[in-house]
Amino acid sequence: MILQYIKNVYITFSDSGHQHPRVKTGSALAKAGLKKIVLKKVMSSLKRTPTLPPGTxxxxxxxAGHQNTDGKIGCLLHEDGTVLKPVQYPPKGQREVEFYQEVFADQMSDDKVLLQLRDLVPKFHGMVHSPKESDARFMKLENLLLDMKHPCVLDIKMGRKTYDPLASQEKIAMEIAKFPPAKNIGYQISGMQTYSPSTGKAQKFDKYFCKNLNEESIVFQGFGKFFSLDGVLQKEVIKAVIVGLKEILEWFNKQRTFHFYASSILIVFDGDASSPLSFRTSTSSSGLKGSVAENCCNGDTDSIIENDFSNVISSDFVDTMTYSQSEAVNPKVQVRMIDFAHVYHMPEEDENYIFGLKHLIDDLHRLLKS
Ligand SMILES: Nc1ncnc2c1ncn2[C@@H]1O[C@H](COP(=O)(O)OP(=O)(O)OP(=O)(O)O)[C@@H](O)[C@H]1O
Ligand SMILES: [Mg+2]
Incomplete structure (x- = not known):
């Protein structure tokens, strides 16, 4: 039935005189190309838009990452202010779920280093599933953009190697080709959004913009653009970001539990000129020291409590949820690790990640001095 439909649409489409601009009529190659384009269009029009979970x-x-296009579900914003990240296909998705569950396990771990990690990643509020899409499960995460008026967002993928130990030769080649300079600098930009106070507009820079950067332009054009508001470099924001990155580095220097491949650091600040700079510091529970700290908030992980969301979402939508009361203050600069689909237990230093982190901190210092 569907095949017949595709055939009919293809015939209609090819009879309509519509031609791809670069197609030379009569060429077998061009015909095959046209067929492919037509089929692609038809297939994507056949894809149904998935039902989003209630209240999202x-x-x-x-x-960056998997977006809400072409019949796929990307990250969602829930009306309670959290982010729902869809669980990817196995084993990626399950790996990320298990990572969050290990870090935020109810039973307080006596592993101090593991506990400190809670302050460097979005808070995890449990798993939820959509009642309408039986196979759709989500991780309920702290929204790092919460209460920001005009969020400027930067996703930096970390590591010289962004392929994990189980990657096929094909996957390795694909990952290297995405951004060859990563081998030398140990990080790459996956995507970013800037804001212009004068026009009141946000602008997104996608993976194609980022792919065209090189070791030098990533600093002065990439980060230079991201940290500027109407051409003025926000040096205080850069300083706060460096402090956040150093906290992450401090943790990596101690930990011997995980290796993170293709994981990102998400950097966010509010482009709203009227808002004073503030920076979320680490918590007393973790033992890490807070740093740039005007109006700082205290992410007290000890105070994670069960919360009843029944007035917000239907009960069958909820597996388990916990809610931290810590996000009461409006943080204006966030530096947090995200995306744990390729995290592996390894009892050694993660030198792949550390290399990139040190390079990134040095590059931001260079930008500050420019
Ligand atoms: N907790 C969060 N708060 C705010 N924004 C987020 C959060 N988590 C993710 N995002 C946004 O979603 C984007 C993609 O997130 P992430 O990297 O976790 O997903 P992904 O790359 O699609 O995942 P995967 O590699 O597992 O397929 C980020 O670049 C960021 O813009
Ligand atoms: Mg990602």
């Missing part, structure tokens, strides 16, 4: 909408300010 696509996350507007998502800058």
């Amino acid at each position: 909408k696509p996350l507007d300010n998502q800058v």
Whole structure:
């Protein structure tokens, strides 16, 4: 039935005189190309739009990763202010779920280093599933953009190697080709969003913009653009970001539990000129020291409590949820690790990640001095 439909549409389409601009009539190659384009169009028109879980909408300010297009669900914003990240196909998705569950296990771990990690990643509020899409499960995460008026968002993928130990030769080649300079600098930009106070408009820079950067332009054109508001470099924001990155580095220097491949650091600041700079510091529970700290908030992980969301979402939508009361203060600069689909237990230093982190900190210092 569907095949017949595709055939009919193809015939209609090819009879309509519509031609791809670069197609030379009569060429077998061009015909095959046209057929492919037509089939692609038809297939994507056949894809139904998935039903989103109740009380959610696509996350507007998502800058990288799987997006809400072509019948797929990307990150969602829930009306309670959290982000729902869809669980990817196995084993990626399950790996990320298990990572969050290990880090935020109810039973307080006596592993101090593991506990400190809670402050460097979005808070995890449990798993939820959509009642309408039986196979759709989500991780309920702290929204790092919460209460920001005009969020400027930067996703930096970390590591010289962004392929994990189980990657096929094909996958390795694909990952290297995405951004060859990563081998030398140990990081790459996956996507970003800037804001212009004079026009009141946000602008997104996608993976194609980022792919065209090189070791030098990533600093002065990439980060230079991201940290500027109407051409003025926000040096205080860069300083706060460096402090956040150093906290992450401090943790990596101690930990011997995980290796993170293709994981990102998400950097966010509010482009709203009227808002004073503040920076979320680490918590007393973790033992890490807070740093740039005007109006800082205290992410007290000890105070994670069970919360009843029944007035917000239907009960069958909820597996388990916990809610931290810690996000009471409006943080204006966020530096947090995200995306744990390729995290492996390894009892050694993660030198792949550390190399990139040190390079990134040095590059931001260079930008500060420019
Ligand atoms: N907790 C969060 N708060 C705000 N924005 C987020 C959060 N988590 C993710 N995002 C947004 O979504 C984007 C994609 O997130 P992420 O990297 O976790 O997903 P992905 O790359 O699609 O995942 P995967 O590699 O597992 O397929 C980020 O670049 C960021 O813009
Ligand atoms: Mg990602």
